[in-house]
Amino acid sequence: MSARTEGGSTSEARSRLLGTATRIFYAEGIHSVGVDRIIAEAQVTRATLYRHFKGKEDLVLAYLALADQGIRGQVEAVRAQGLPAADTVRGVGRTITEGIRSDGFRGCAFLNAAAEYPDAAHPVHQAVLAHRQWFLETATELLAQAGCAPADEAGRHFVMLRDGAMAAGCLFDPALISETFLRGVEDLLRTRTAPA
Structure with a gap:
């Protein structure tokens, strides 16, 4: 056929x-x-x-590439709105909570894949690390633009908030987890922003 x-x-x-x-x-x-x-x-x-x-591994890598493209597209759509920097961070946070509240939410595709492919040298694990490095760098850049200092610490904090929300969002009430995550983002912006 x-x-x-x-x-x-x-x-x-x-x-x-x-x-x-x-x-x-x-x-x-x-x-x-x-x-x-x-x-x-x-x-x-x-x-x-x-x-x-070529085989299942190639299909898994394509699946992760598709997930990566989707997340990059969400972030770029928020950036394209031309919002003030702090509102861009909030907008990215809202895209995360939209995912958590979506039907069939099962956590982060990348964290799930890393749990199934723990060998750091495996191509699937490498794809996870590449995506997460991009996300960390992007969060750090956005938070730096919003005046958060030190930006590298703020970026790591944002990623950890996101990871916790993604894990909790498939175990507990997604609405409550989403609200808690967004409050955490607000706290991060408030406490890490350098005074004018």
Whole structure:
């Protein structure tokens, strides 16, 4: 069966595979899901999977790349609004709470993947570290622009607040966790901003 008969085009088959893998990996975990299930639910052949991805690891890396693009897009959308620096930080915080409050929220895709791939040399773990380094640098830059000092400490504090909210948000009341996180962001902006 060709990729065309499976969905109209090669890119549609790839998108379907990645969409299916993303949904299942995020909801159920990476190691618990085999390629046979992804193939069946995406309604493609094994040959189609291997035409687009070298194997499961390649599919996992594509899943994380898609998650990374989504988060970068959210941050850039907030930045593009041209808000004052502190309001940009608040806006990024709100995108985090929107995720926590969304249906099917299961925590941070990257922290979940790191737990399943603890070997720091593994390509999946490396993808997690690369995303988290970008997020830390971005948070630090935004907080520096908002006048927080020292900015590197403020950036680490923001990331830790976010990580805690992501973990708690799938265990407890997402609305309460979201409110608590946003209060933490306000406290961070208030206590770390240098006096004028």
